[in-house]
Every structure is written in structure tokens, then in C-alpha cells.
Amino acid sequence: MPPLDHEDRKQQREESTADDPATGPLTTDQGVDVDRTDDSLTAGERGPTLLEDFHFREKLTHFDHERIPERVVHARGAGAYGWFEPYESCAEFTRAAFLQDPSVRTPVFVRFSTVQGPKGSADTVRDVRGFAVKFYTSEGNYDLVGNNFPVFFIQDGIKFPDFVHALKPEPDTDIPTGASAHDTLWDFVSLQPETLHAIMWLMSDRAIPRSYRMMQGFGVHTFRFVDAAGRATFVKFHWKPKLGVHSLVWDEAQECQGRDPDFNRRDLWEAIAAGEYPEWELGVQLVPEEDEFAFDFDLLDATKLIPEELVPIRPIGRMVLDRNPESFFAETEQVAFHTANLVPGIDFTDDPLLQARNFSYLDTQLLRLGGPNFSQLPVNRPVAPVRTNQRDGFHQGRIHRGANYFPSSLGGGHPDVSGPRMHHPQQVHGPKTRTRAVSFTDHYSQAALFWHSMSDWEREHIVAAFRFELGKVTAMQVRTRTVAELAHVDLDLAQRVARGIGVPEPAEKGPEFGAVSPALSIEALPGDGSVRTRTVAVLAHDGVDGRHLTSVREALAARGAVVEVIAPEAGSLDTTSEGPYPVDRALPTVASVLYDAVLLPGGPVGTPDLITDPDVIRFARDAYRHGKPLAALGSGVGVLSAVVPDTVRLATPTSGAVADRGVVSDAAAGPARAEFVEAFTRALAAHRHPQRPPVRY
Numbered sequence: 001m002p003p004l005d006h007e008d009r010k011q012q013r014e015e016s017t018a019d020d021p022a023t024g025p026l027t028t029d030q031g032v033d034v035d036r037t038d039d040s041l042t043a044g045e046r047g048p049t050l051l052e053d054f055h056f057r058e059k060l061t062h063f064d065h066e067r068i069p070e071r072v073v074h075a076r077g078a079g080a081y082g083w084f085e086p087y088e089s090c091a092e093f094t095r096a097a098f099l100q101d102p103s104v105r106t107p108v109f110v111r112f113s114t115v116q117g118p119k120g121s122a123d124t125v126r127d128v129r130g131f132a133v134k135f136y137t138s139e140g141n142y143d144l145v146g147n148n149f150p151v152f153f154i155q156d157g158i159k160f161p162d163f164v165h166a167l168k169p170e171p172d173t174d175i176p177t178g179a180s181a182h183d184t185l186w187d188f189v190s191l192q193p194e195t196l197h198a199i200m201w202l203m204s205d206r207a208i209p210r211s212y213r214m215m216q217g218f219g220v221h222t223f224r225f226v227d228a229a230g231r232a233t234f235v236k237f238h239w240k241p242k243l244g245v246h247s248l249v250w251d252e253a254q255e256c257q258g259r260d261p262d263f264n265r266r267d268l269w270e271a272i273a274a275g276e277y278p279e280w281e282l283g284v285q286l287v288p289e290e291d292e293f294a295f296d297f298d299l300l301d302a303t304k305l306i307p308e309e310l311v312p313i314r315p316i317g318r319m320v321l322d323r324n325p326e327s328f329f330a331e332t333e334q335v336a337f338h339t340a341n342l343v344p345g346i347d348f349t350d351d352p353l354l355q356a357r358n359f360s361y362l363d364t365q366l367l368r369l370g371g372p373n374f375s376q377l378p379v380n381r382p383v384a385p386v387r388t389n390q391r392d393g394f395h396q397g398r399i400h401r402g403a404n405y406f407p408s409s410l411g412g413g414h415p416d417v418s419g420p421r422m423h424h425p426q427q428v429h430g431p432k433t434r435t436r437a438v439s440f441t442d443h444y445s446q447a448a449l450f451w452h453s454m455s456d457w458e459r460e461h462i463v464a465a466f467r468f469e470l471g472k473v474t475a476m477q478v479r480t481r482t483v484a485e486l487a488h489v490d491l492d493l494a495q496r497v498a499r500g501i502g503v504p505e506p507a508e509k510g511p512e513f514g515a516v517s518p519a520l521s522i523e524a525l526p527g528d529g530s531v532r533t534r535t536v537a538v539l540a541h542d543g544v545d546g547r548h549l550t551s552v553r554e555a556l557a558a559r560g561a562v563v564e565v566i567a568p569e570a571g572s573l574d575t576t577s578e579g580p581y582p583v584d585r586a587l588p589t590v591a592s593v594l595y596d597a598v599l600l601p602g603g604p605v606g607t608p609d610l611i612t613d614p615d616v617i618r619f620a621r622d623a624y625r626h627g628k629p630l631a632a633l634g635s636g637v638g639v640l641s642a643v644v645p646d647t648v649r650l651a652t653p654t655s656g657a658v659a660d661r662g663v664v665s666d667a668a669a670g671p672a673r674a675e676f677v678e679a680f681t682r683a684l685a686a687h688r689h690p691q692r693p694p695v696r697y
């Protein structure tokens with residue numbers, strides 16, 4: 001089948017470079033079999049190591065050289081392979097081959113990342129997430145190197161080193177790791193209002209995704225599609241996750257950093273390993289060239305989005321990730337993305353941020369991957385044939401044949417240059433100038449658009465995030481200056497933040513911005529309503545009613561959720577009705593922040609232990625505070641109301657299956673009733689229940 005053939009080619013090329021340790025004994029790098037690797041060659045049993053021990057020297061030398069520089073930004077990441085297929089031909093607006101035929105699947109490699117922290121930092125920090133996609137198309141590699149926010153912090157790439165220096169840890173202490181809550185970042189923000197729109201996103205729950213599988217991706221810049229006739233259309237790219245957009249809450253994200261610093265990476269890996277392949281829809285916003293100036297912002301300004309209400313998103317295809325890498329270093333670490341990896345039919349615009357990126361990515365790979373031949377690494381190698389006159393250099397892996405110059409007659413005139421036109425013949429003129437376009441000077445209206453488009457609970461989280469971040473800033477003038485900037489976005493926002501951080505509330509109103517884009521709220525992105533891959537912790541104990549465990553597990557597993565039975569000790573539980581039942585995890589090894597929901601089954605004995613167990617109390621209370629679904633069955637209902645007294649106000653334990661703001665209970669004994677399972681599934685699908693009354697502990 002042609003589509004699979006194309007995919008297979010990518011895999012076959014990788015396999016040709018993979019080694020098979022099962023074919024024989026350990027060898028040296030020269031292929032010499034090794035008889036013993038635990039002891040060095042010494043002069044006498046207790047004597048010094050001999051210089052001639054080539055196995056020892058090779059082993060140690062290679063180890064000493066194992067590290068390469070980590071990425072200067074986006075150092076920590078996770079990757080996966082998959083494929084992309086268009087829904088229908090996009091020939092109407094682009095000639096890009098991979099967007100023409102719905103029966104052709106193009107292989108992809110995707111790397112998700114955090115930005116600020118080093119390679120060993122935690123996943124669940126407040127940060128932008130990178131969303132970089134490499135399409136191995138039949139016309140060569142196309143990289144869409146995006147983020148999970150649709151806007152960026154600066155407008156011109158020449159500011160990138162300033163911004164990143166301010167964002168990275170303070171230069172004297174190298175503190176904080178993976179965090180933006182420190183003086184230099186906020187100093188920069190308070191002096192550089194163009195950052196404000198992206199800062200609003202950074203303070204929102206978008207900056208703490210529940211899963212890489214549950215976040216949007218954006219190309220950010222305006223690009224150009226070019227059709228076969230050479231007609232260009234402006235385009236913005238959007239990835240929309242099938243599972244919906246879901247986030248953590250800040251308290252949970254922080255605890256997660258300690259409980260499982262690999263939370264997002266593990267989630268991606270485990271989902272793919274379990275056959276739960278994450279999927280995104282690719283959508284485009286198209287703007288005809290003649291409408292370039294139809295907006296009250298500049299299409300070339302990467303701090304602006306095009307509200308979906310103005311230009312709807314047109315779905316054009318889907319991407320599925322279905323294969324984990326085999327070698328983190330060889331694949332995820334060595335993958336080299338570059339905004340200038342384009343295919344005919346997709347082109348740049350003059351966005352000054354994009355122009356800078358087109359320089360930076362190649363430059364950075366030369367250092368990081370040690371020379372100009374990194375495109376030969378398996379993960380970077382195109383499936384399209386490569387015929388180039390580039391030669392030699394460090395780590396040259398190709399044996400080139402024929403001429404190495406153009407034109408050549410001696411090489412038979414190969415390769416010739418008969419490919420399609422690579423660049424759109426855009427007209428360019430103007431004086432050389434180092435200025436910022438006037439059309440780039442509005443920094444507040446879209447920050448305000450974002451604020452006004454949030455639901456109440458999203459706004460509360462944003463205010464809390466500003467208070468947290470600015471509350472950690474030691475320079476009071478930076479706090480005050482930032483709040484003054486926020487007043488230009490929205491006075492209420494600025495005053496609420498000011499009250500929390502001990503600076504005077506600004507009284508002066510900035511301009512009023514009334515625009516709203518409902519599509520920007522997380523509430524507008526619930527996903528397909530399924531509970532697939534959501535994780536449920538069942539807190540059980542000896543003497544539990546086994547029918548609760550089996551019925552809940554069966555019902556939820558049938559819907560694709562992952563149920564884990566957790567007990568104070570590992571091994572198995574004694575149940576009242578079903579004998580011993582395996583325990584998936586021991587309570588001390590897990591925490592509520594690692595699950596999407598918590599369920600308390602019942603049973604005739606043992607509940608007093610649970611009610612007083614501090615781990616159980618913390619588990620259930622955390623789930624409640626973090627807005628997660630909480631459920632109880634049989635005598636578990638009493639346990640729930642004892643350990644989380646606030647739930648009593650929501651669900652009445654005696655009146656059958658009751659569900660209120662994500663708290664679901666059914667005091668009936670025996671297997672979980674369908675009514676209960678349905679209510680719990682709905683609560684789980686909603687992901688979070690932020691409308692709960694404030695917690696008293």
C-alpha cells in the first residue's frame with residue numbers, strides 16, 4: 001500500500017543503523033569480541049593498570065565524551081513518531097505534496113518540551129511547551145516548530161537573547177530552575193510591554209498542561225501557502241488535541257514536581273506503549289494576500305493571534321503518534337528542528353521573529369550536534385532522496401559518488417536543478433532601517449482580549465499566578481511597575497494582583513478593551529468527551545467489598561480509563577466477596593496528584609483505619625482541593641465525608657447515586673450501579689470541577 005510504504009521507508013532507514021545486541025558477545029568499537037569487562041588489565045593482580053588496555057581506554061574515553069551541549073532553550077523534552085494524513089486535497093491553496101492526497105500518510109517525529117529549565121528539570125513547571133513537528137515528506141523534510149501558546153513574548157528576534165537571559169536562572173546564583181518567578185524575568189516584562197499578551201497565557205493554566213496529549217499546538221507566525229499557480233495565501237497553523245485541552249492546577253503542578261518530575265514524559269510514553277495513540281487535528285486560518293491589512297493588528301506581529309471569530313479554523317488533517325523512540329539520545333536528543341526546513345508550497349513571511357529563527361536553528365545545531373552533517377542522523381534523515389554537493393566535515397557518514405560541484409559535465413550533469421521553485425517571488429523594497437513598525441505598537445488589546453475571554457475560575461487562577469510570581473520578586477519597584485502595566489490590560493486584574501503582593505492598587509484606568517474571543521477559554525476545548533487514559537486511584541483496604549473493585553474496574557476500563565487499586569501495603573487485599581485482590585501500588589509510593597480522580601470503595605470492616613490514615617486523608621483532600629472527581633461507594637461514602645468534610649455539603653450519601661460538582665456517591669452495597677458509573681464517568685470527562693466551594697483546610 002503506497003502510504004505504508006512511505007512510512008516503512010522511514011523505519012527501515014532507522015533499522016539499518018540500529019544494532020542488535022543479541023547476535024553475539026560484547027565487542028569493542030572495532031568489533032573485537034570482549035572476554036571480560038569488569039576488570040582492568042593490570043600488572044599483577046594488585047598492580048597498576050596497563051596503558052595497553054585498549055578496552056579500558058576505549059570504554060572510559062567514550063564515556064567521558066558521552067554528553068553534548070543541551071539545547072539553550074527547550075532542553076527538556078519528550079518525543080514520539082507517528083504519521084499525518086490530510087482529510088482532502090489542499091491543492092486549492094498549497095502545492096505541498098504531503099497536503100494533496102488523503103490516502104498518503106506522511107511519517108512524523110514530534111518533540112514536546114519545556115523552555116526554561118535544563119534537561120534534568122521537572123516537567124510540570126509553569127512554562128511554555130514546545131510542540132515541534134518534523135514531517136518526512138516525499139519532497140523533503142518540513143518542520144513546523146511551534147509552541148502550545150499561539151503568541152510569543154517578543155516581536156523581533158534580536159530581543160531573544162535579552163528575553164531568554166531574563167527568563168533563565170539569575171546569572172549569579174543559577175536560581176530558580178524551571179521557574180519564571182524571579183526578579184530578572186519580571187524586570188524585563190515590566191519594561192517590555194510587548195511581552196504582556198504571552199505573559200497572560202503564561203499565567204494561565206495553559207502553562208501547566210495535564211499532558212502533552214492534551215494541549216494545543218500553534219505555528220505562532222503567519223506563514224504563506226503557495227499553490228501550483230504561484231498564488232500565495234497567509235496561513236496560521238493550529239494543532240487541536242482530540243482529548244481536549246486540560247491542565248493541572250498550580251498547587252498540584254508544584255507537588256507533582258517532587259512526586260514525579262517526569263510526569264508529562266511518562267504520560268506520553270505510557271499512553272503510546274498502551275496503544276492509546278494521541279491524536280491532533282491540524283487546522284489552518286487562511287487570509288488572502290489582499291486582506292493583509294484588514295486587521296487592527298499586523299499579521300507579521302507574533303505577539304498577536306487572529307481571533308477564530310474573525311477567521312475560522314479550517315481542519316485539514318490529523319496527526320497520530322503511535323511509536324515511542326528506542327533511544328532517547330539518538331532520537332529525541334539529536335533531533336534537529338529548523339524553521340527553514342520548508343517544502344515547496346509553504347513559505348515564510350517577513351515576521352521579524354521568524355526571520356531570526358531562520359538563522360538561529362541551523363546555527364544552534366552546528367554547535368549542539370558538532371558539525372554540518374547532523375541531517376544524516378537517522379532521526380533527521382529525510383525519506384526523500386538526498387542529492388547534494390555538500391561534502392566532508394566532521395561525522396561525514398555518506399560515501400558520496402560523482403561530481404561535487406555544479407555545473408559539471410564530468411559528473412554527467414548530475415544532479416541538475418530541475419526542482420520546483422522554492423521561494424515565493426515576493427516583492428521587497430524599502431530603506432534600510434533599525435526601527436519597529438508602527439503597526440507593531442499596540443501591546444495591550446490582545447492581552448485584554450485574552451483576559452476578557454476567560455471564565456471566572458480561569459481568571460482566579462491567573463490572578464493567583466501573578467500573585468505567586470510577583471510575590472517572589474524581591475525588587476518592589478518591579479512589582480509596582482508590572483502592576484502598572486497590568487492596569488493597561490485591565491484595571492480589575494491589576495488591582496486584584498496588587499492586593500496580593502503588597503503594592504498600592506493602581507487607580508488609573510488604561511484604555512477600555514471590550515473584545516472577547518470565547519474560543520480562547522479552556523472551557524471551549526473539552527475534547528471528544530471520552531475518559532480514555534484518565535487515571536483513577538481506588539483507595540482500598542483489607543475487608544473491602546471486592547464487588548466494588550471488580551465492577552468499577554470493569555466499567556471504567558471498558559470506557560478506556562486506567563484504574564489502579566491502591567492499598568496501604570503492596571501485595572494483595574483480602575476482600576469480603578472475591579477473595580484476594582491484587583494491589584497495583586502501595587499508598588506510600590503514590591499521591592493524589594498523579595491521578596485524575598479518586599474513588600473510595602466500601603466494605604463492612606476496616607474503614608476506621610482509613611479514616612485516620614494520614615496518607616488517605618491527604619490523598620482525598622488533595623483531590624478535592626485540586627477540583628478532581630471524587631467518588632465513594634457503600635461505606636466508602638462515610639469515609640469520604642469523614643476525611644473530606646466539605647464533600648458533605650455537595651453530595652448526600654443516603655439518597656442513591658448523587659453527583660454534584662464532581663463528587664459522586666452511592667451508599668448502596670454490592671457492585672457499582674450503572675447510574676453511579678455514568679455519573680462518575682461524566683465527572684471524569686469534565687476533568688476538573690473548579691466551581692467547588694472554597695476549602696477550609
Ligand code: HDE
Nearest residue numbers: 071074111130131146147152157160220356357360361364
Ligand atoms: Fe525557538 N529555539 N527560538 N521558538 N524553539 C530553539 O533550537 C529561537 C521561538 C521552539 O524540540 C533552539 O534546536 C529564536 C518561537 C521549539 O528541538 C534555538 C527565537 C517558537 C524549540 C531557538 C525563537 C519557538 C525551539 C534551541 C526568536 C514557537 C525546540 C535548540 C527569534 C513558534 C525544538 C534548538 C526541539 C528551540 C531559537 C522563538 C519554538 C536556539 C532565536 C516563537 C519548539 O535555535
